[in-house]
Amino acid sequence: MSDDTIDRVAVLGAGNMGHGIAEVTAMAGYDVVLRDIEPEYVEDGYESIRWSLEKLEEKDRLDEPADAILERIETTTDLEAAVADADLVIEAAPENLELKHDIFADLERYADEDTLLATNTSSLPITDIAEAVDTPERVLGLHFFNPPVKMDLVEVIYGRETSDGAAEAGHDWVESIGKTPIYVRKDVRGFVVNTIVGPFVGEPAWMVSAGDAEIRQADAAMVHERGYPMGPFELADLTGIDVGYHVRKEAGDDVPPITAEKVQAEELGKKTGKGFYDYEGGDGPDYEPGQGEGFDTLQVEARMINRAAYLVGEDVATPEAIDIGVRLGLGFPEGICRRADRIGLDRVLETLETKLEETGDDRFEPHPYLRELVAQGKTGEEAGAGFHEYGDTDAGDLDSYRYLDAEIEDGVLEVELDRPERMNALSADLLGEIDDLFSTVDTDELRCATIEGAGDRAFSAGADIGGFGSLEPTDAMDVTPAFETVNEFPRPVIAKVDGYCLGAGLELALACDLRIATKRSSFGAPEIGLGLIPGGGGTQRLMRVLGETRAKELVFRGNHIDAERAADWGLANRAVGRDEFDETVEAFVDDLREGPPLGLEVAKKVMNRGEDASLEAALAMESQGFGLLIGTDDVREGTAAFAEDREPEFEGR
Numbered sequence: 001m002s003d004d005t006i007d008r009v010a011v012l013g014a015g016n017m018g019h020g021i022a023e024v025t026a027m028a029g030y031d032v033v034l035r036d037i038e039p040e041y042v043e044d045g046y047e048s049i050r051w052s053l054e055k056l057e058e059k060d061r062l063d064e065p066a067d068a069i070l071e072r073i074e075t076t077t078d079l080e081a082a083v084a085d086a087d088l089v090i091e092a093a094p095e096n097l098e099l100k101h102d103i104f105a106d107l108e109r110y111a112d113e114d115t116l117l118a119t120n121t122s123s124l125p126i127t128d129i130a131e132a133v134d135t136p137e138r139v140l141g142l143h144f145f146n147p148p149v150k151m152d153l154v155e156v157i158y159g160r161e162t163s164d165g166a167a168e169a170g171h172d173w174v175e176s177i178g179k180t181p182i183y184v185r186k187d188v189r190g191f192v193v194n195t196i197v198g199p200f201v202g203e204p205a206w207m208v209s210a211g212d213a214e215i216r217q218a219d220a221a222m223v224h225e226r227g228y229p230m231g232p233f234e235l236a237d238l239t240g241i242d243v244g245y246h247v248r249k250e251a252g253d254d255v256p257p258i259t260a261e262k263v264q265a266e267e268l269g270k271k272t273g274k275g276f277y278d279y280e281g282g283d284g285p286d287y288e289p290g291q292g293e294g295f296d297t298l299q300v301e302a303r304m305i306n307r308a309a310y311l312v313g314e315d316v317a318t319p320e321a322i323d324i325g326v327r328l329g330l331g332f333p334e335g336i337c338r339r340a341d342r343i344g345l346d347r348v349l350e351t352l353e354t355k356l357e358e359t360g361d362d363r364f365e366p367h368p369y370l371r372e373l374v375a376q377g378k379t380g381e382e383a384g385a386g387f388h389e390y391g392d393t394d395a396g397d398l399d400s401y402r403y404l405d406a407e408i409e410d411g412v413l414e415v416e417l418d419r420p421e422r423m424n425a426l427s428a429d430l431l432g433e434i435d436d437l438f439s440t441v442d443t444d445e446l447r448c449a450t451i452e453g454a455g456d457r458a459f460s461a462g463a464d465i466g467g468f469g470s471l472e473p474t475d476a477m478d479v480t481p482a483f484e485t486v487n488e489f490p491r492p493v494i495a496k497v498d499g500y501c502l503g504a505g506l507e508l509a510l511a512c513d514l515r516i517a518t519k520r521s522s523f524g525a526p527e528i529g530l531g532l533i534p535g536g537g538g539t540q541r542l543m544r545v546l547g548e549t550r551a552k553e554l555v556f557r558g559n560h561i562d563a564e565r566a567a568d569w570g571l572a573n574r575a576v577g578r579d580e581f582d583e584t585v586e587a588f589v590d591d592l593r594e595g596p597p598l599g600l601e602v603a604k605k606v607m608n609r610g611e612d613a614s615l616e617a618a619l620a621m622e623s624q625g626f627g628l629l630i631g632t633d634d635v636r637e638g639t640a641a642f643a644e645d646r647e648p649e650f651e652g653r
């Protein structure tokens, strides 16, 4: 089984998840059949897809017209017809084991014997669902997150009998639709993401129930001190307090009294108008940044980390998969295993042991894998190893970055800002990595560098606003080093802008030498809307690149301008259609790759430095540079090639 053999996909169930999965599948070019039991369910699902595709089209986020994508989606109520020619079937029916058994029994009857059978369940064991078929080796979980069109993560889950071939085919297919798959190698309750989120919501509920914390205090601390996108009680209100309650009950776990009280009072969260917060009489989650003081965030994080230790120790998932899962599935600011390594696993273990001793509650029982890591001295980043290994991030070690993807390809340092779930927002860690990479990478074999953003939304939407709450003024004043390092990098740097290029993202692009944009991109300095000013060189570089009139328009008004205007203003070198983007960048890269490294280095230095000097001093710098170059092998090669009417081959000497 391989994803090469997948052309046609059947999605069973046209509800929220089903129609979303059908939509992203068709967007990736596959033919899809969407099936539900009643014509009106299928019609509703199809109309929801049309609505969503039209929205995406309006925002210029589709590579082809919405109608062309819709044409690839057929609808039916006939299960046999839906699956007869399908290479992959994804069941997205309600979470009822009996119902799923009926569907899978039908699948065995009507689908081809090679057809891959997937379930999008989030709460039932894959192994139990696969019991309905004689060929459980081809049954796997493909757990999409809601809404599939927005969420990048898909958990690829093994049932007890799932073959490696089936799981790999599912994994490759997920990649082929532009989503990020993570393997869940054992069929454990909650898979990866829900296993970790359990204590995020549950532990603060225990703490409040015990009188050790207040609701607003917990939410404020987790959001404003620890950078989580939502507070635990805010999240519980959003997903439904009863949902978490039933998950716990089914797992045979105790329920925190405060949660049980809310369920009993039918105050289930946002959907009932009241939960931990009041959505009708009040303003919903109304906690403030300063309210978190005194809340023990480590107690909550230690429990999540203990769950991560369980997942790794029991071979359910790798630390890398867990970290991707919580970042993409939950919007966590960093992977929980990375965070654990930064906190120190010895501290985490100590916290759990102390709490276990104090309470006697086995929810604090440290997993043996956590004990094992600590016993081996693998206590985290400072020790050089923890969940992850920490190599030397010195020159050449391009794999050691968390938020950057960097590789050297044919003399070009290709860098990708890798936080697509946050529109590649520049956190302090990401800025630190940019600074480290550009100041340590060995430039001998390099001719130029490119920087782009991961995902299809943004180059970068600016500094990470989520981290602002916990910033001290002195930290906030420290964003510029990364930009200066890029600006002073001895090779030309091209910003490849496809999507939003805002705030600190714009400042990073301005620190680059050249900027090539797709027409759908937009540029802006929206900081003023936050009561701020650009803090990464924006006020000064915009003045130099655009002149006072346009620079002040961008900074004072905080508006976005489109790429064509940016090119017109001289902010971007080119604004091209997405279909011409790669070839335009490649043409620039080719010229830089073939150009004389020393000549380009000196040109960059003289032009950057000269800009702030008097004309006289700048001209003197230029003359010096010219003189320095004239005796180099590259100039000899350049002039010889000219005389011999051939292309020069510069060596950088």
Ligand SMILES: C/C=C/C(=O)SCCNC(=O)CCNC(=O)[C@H](O)C(C)(C)COP(=O)(O)OP(=O)(O)OC[C@H]1O[C@@H](n2cnc3c(N)ncnc32)[C@H](O)[C@@H]1OP(=O)(O)O
Pocket (backbone or CB within 6 Å): 229, 331, 421, 422, 423, 425, 461, 462, 463, 464, 465, 466, 479, 500, 502, 503, 504, 505, 526, 527, 530, 533, 534, 535, 536
């Ligand atoms: C010294 C420098 C200072 C600065 O740079 S200050 C920051 C300047 N930048 C901004 O103010 C831009 C902030 N972002 C936006 O205005 C919007 O986003 C966009 C217009 C770029 C896109 O809007 P839409 O299409 O509605 O997407 P979405 O739901 O707002 O964003 C998707 C996810 O990306 C996260 N995100 C976007 N920008 C940032 C950011 N700058 N810092 C942290 N997170 C960001 C969101 O929160 C959300 O995440 P979730 O899906 O979990 O809700």
